[in-house]
Amino acid sequence: MVEEPITYRLIKDYDLMVNILRATIDPGKQGTMVVELSGEENRISQAFNYLEKAGVNVEPLSREIQHLGERCTSCTACVPICPTGAFEVDRNSWHVSFDSEKCVACLSCLDVCIYRAIEVSLQ
């Protein structure tokens, strides 16, 4: 059980910029956070050591989001949900496209796509 305010520690003690993209946290249960960390490289490694000692499992973002074109109907439900604008609508064809370069695998789109045209593969 993690008993520390880890986000606060990352910012104050290791001088990192923490951008929380997705967090599922319930008291007494296992929680996960998808975060974007910026800062000096050695401070980041120190921060990871701290986190592991504090009982937090740290994994580099290795989830890949795939947009299944054959299932997508270009309804546009995903477009406003994506925080990084990875889904875009072409204003002429009204087709939706996915830019994997912009995707940070926060998984917000998974719940929104009713055609299950978005899949996550764990590596």
Added chain:
Amino acid sequence: MKTHRVKKTYREINEKIRAGKVVVVTAEEIIDIAERHGFEEAAERVDIVTTGTFSPMCSSGAFLNFGHTSPKIKATKVWFNDVPAYGYIAAVDCYLGATAAAEGDPLNSIHPGEFNYGGGHVIQDLVAGKMVKLRCEGYGTDCYPSLKFEKNVTLQDLRDAVLFNPRNAYQNYNVAINMSDRIIYTYMGVLRPRMANVTYATSGQLSPLFKDPYFKTIGIGTRIFLGGAQGYVAWPGTQHSFNVLRGENGIPREGAGTLAVVGNMKEMSPQWLRAVSYTGYGVSLSLAVGVPIPVIDEDMMRSVSLSDEDLVAPIVDYSRYYPTGEGEDQLGEVTYAQLRSGSIEFRNRKVPTGCFSSYAKAREVADHLKTLIRSGAFLPSQPVSPLPGAKEGLL
């Protein structure tokens, strides 16, 4: 009765189709044409306008007949891939609803549920030619002695498979917003708290009933494009209404008319019929519905050439008013042009919009119907009976 300068009958239009001379355009193409030439000239030049939509339509399902077994069974409980169908219709007739969840599905016991497989998926699997497990039970009679039956079936094995949807093709619909401070999961999708996003439906300027606001040409017996097949308007849909708030242009400013539609599943295709799973809400079925509107006079041209700028939808709070009826029935109105722009102005904020009705596919439906009509493969039919609330115009 008003005198029109342009007057066309179904018979004249269908003769033009047979002669290869019919002029058909989509409900999107007609907008520019009417603007350039005016209503009268456009009504003279254009014979038919095709409309289309591809959207989840929850009030859908199929009457299936799986043929008599040997020995015979009077099936009362029926399942297709563990999705229950309604079996209390004769011996081997049943109705499978699109929103039925598979037996044993956790539903929302751990909220929000995933609803991975249900009636909509069975219908999609059957239309795609897949094998589906049929299981049924009966209480046994002298003439129907069997108590249980199981068999793997495909769509072709079923004696009859009739898609019969009590309510499809809504004439206008709500724009959903969430004014509360917790996320909600609805049939209008995931709505984030404090007006963080809105969702909407209908294909706007391509939408069938929007383009015939007073049901002058669309009625019982109108031939339609349904899921890839030629189907028909069977009846007014459930919740059909016509005494609604309308704009000066006659367009309903809230959900109004609906259609009950019927078609042969064996003629449908997965390109035009897809199951959907709404997180936290349930399973449903998305359908392609295309309706040809004959330009019977210049007034009809006025209706069919309306654009997204002219079509208005009400903003409804799905966290409070929709589920409980408390609070204001609508919080404002927006045009479909504003919705389609990607964001709307609401209470001094820019709120991003998302749609469940695919405009790209609605265009495909209207285009495809245009091709079918031009080739003579689809003949628009005159309704045998008007929908409730229809104004004069049917010939």
